[in-house]
Amino acid sequence: MSARVIDGQAIAAELRAAVGAEVQRLSRAHALTPGLAVVLVGEDPASSVYVRSKAKQTVEAGMRSFDYRLPESTGEAELLALIARLNADPAVHGILVQLPLPKQIDAQKVLGALDPAKDVDGFHPMNAGRLATGLPALVPCTPVGCIRLAKTVHASLAGLDALVIGRSNIVGKPLIQLLLAENATVTVAHSRTRDLGAACRRADLVFAAVGRPEMVRGDWIKPGATVIDVGINRVTGENGKNRLVGDVAYAEAAEVAGAITPVPRGVGPMTIACLLLNTLRAACAIAGLPEPTV
Ligand code: GUN
Numbered sequence: 001m002s003a004r005v006i007d008g009q010a011i012a013a014e015l016r017a018a019v020g021a022e023v024q025r026l027s028r029a030h031a032l033t034p035g036l037a038v039v040l041v042g043e044d045p046a047s048s049v050y051v052r053s054k055a056k057q058t059v060e061a062g063m064r065s066f067d068y069r070l071p072e073s074t075g076e077a078e079l080l081a082l083i084a085r086l087n088a089d090p091a092v093h094g095i096l097v098q099l100p101l102p103k104q105i106d107a108q109k110v111l112g113a114l115d116p117a118k119d120v121d122g123f124h125p126m127n128a129g130r131l132a133t134g135l136p137a138l139v140p141c142t143p144v145g146c147i148r149l150a151k152t153v154h155a156s157l158a159g160l161d162a163l164v165i166g167r168s169n170i171v172g173k174p175l176i177q178l179l180l181a182e183n184a185t186v187t188v189a190h191s192r193t194r195d196l197g198a199a200c201r202r203a204d205l206v207f208a209a210v211g212r213p214e215m216v217r218g219d220w221i222k223p224g225a226t227v228i229d230v231g232i233n234r235v236t237g238e239n240g241k242n243r244l245v246g247d248v249a250y251a252e253a254a255e256v257a258g259a260i261t262p263v264p265r266g267v268g269p270m271t272i273a274c275l276l277l278n279t280l281r282a283a284c285a286i287a288g289l290p291e292p293t294v
Pocket of ligand 1: 096097098099100121141142170
């Protein structure tokens, strides 16, 4: 059997178009233009690429984009002062501080200083707690994108056995909460899990978010399962050229799975599309307008 390929690129483009249409409507009906501020400290090459894409797609969706690029040597107090200004700026509805931050800056302190209403990454403890307790929240973008992709295959996730591999604050933990809210039966695996292959073979849904190239093998996949690969790993091929691979051995897994996301063009494009959606949601909430139905 050969798996259906879940086209994250096309699904993300549809979502961006829907967000863009809603932004137009808000602008006409309420003279409201959502604004997203992105803060990059330092020059990490991967982060710089993401930040450029975010800014471009924000503008394409009809929103305002505010870019802050600070030197690697920026001190914590300086970054906190910028956050305070953005918290107070009425043109800014979403604030994203690109991670990782340089080591002289305490990332938790910075995330905790964001206005939770503008925390479009959903990393503030207030939003994490609200998500965990089932209250309305801004939810991290990559896990939201993963759920949206899984739901293109399964109308309902209720009762399905879902395995989340990875327990990061950015992906694994919020994904667990979202899956529980969808009534899936959730297992969490991580670096200390004893028999990951066995856990994987039981799962109808596998979410791989460990950052280890091609760690999940084809013979770990239950026939017909849905595989969502969050990994984006740069590896050097036999020809000496760099290429991107996921956390799943794609060719092997695609022989067994029912549906699978590719890398690239799987989860990656969904993250930015969901960031735009979160910015739209934040702008509506701040303006006292109803939640958008995108
Ligand atoms: N670095 C890697 N992923 C993310 C993300 O989703 N948000 C932010 N702010 N930084 C990241």
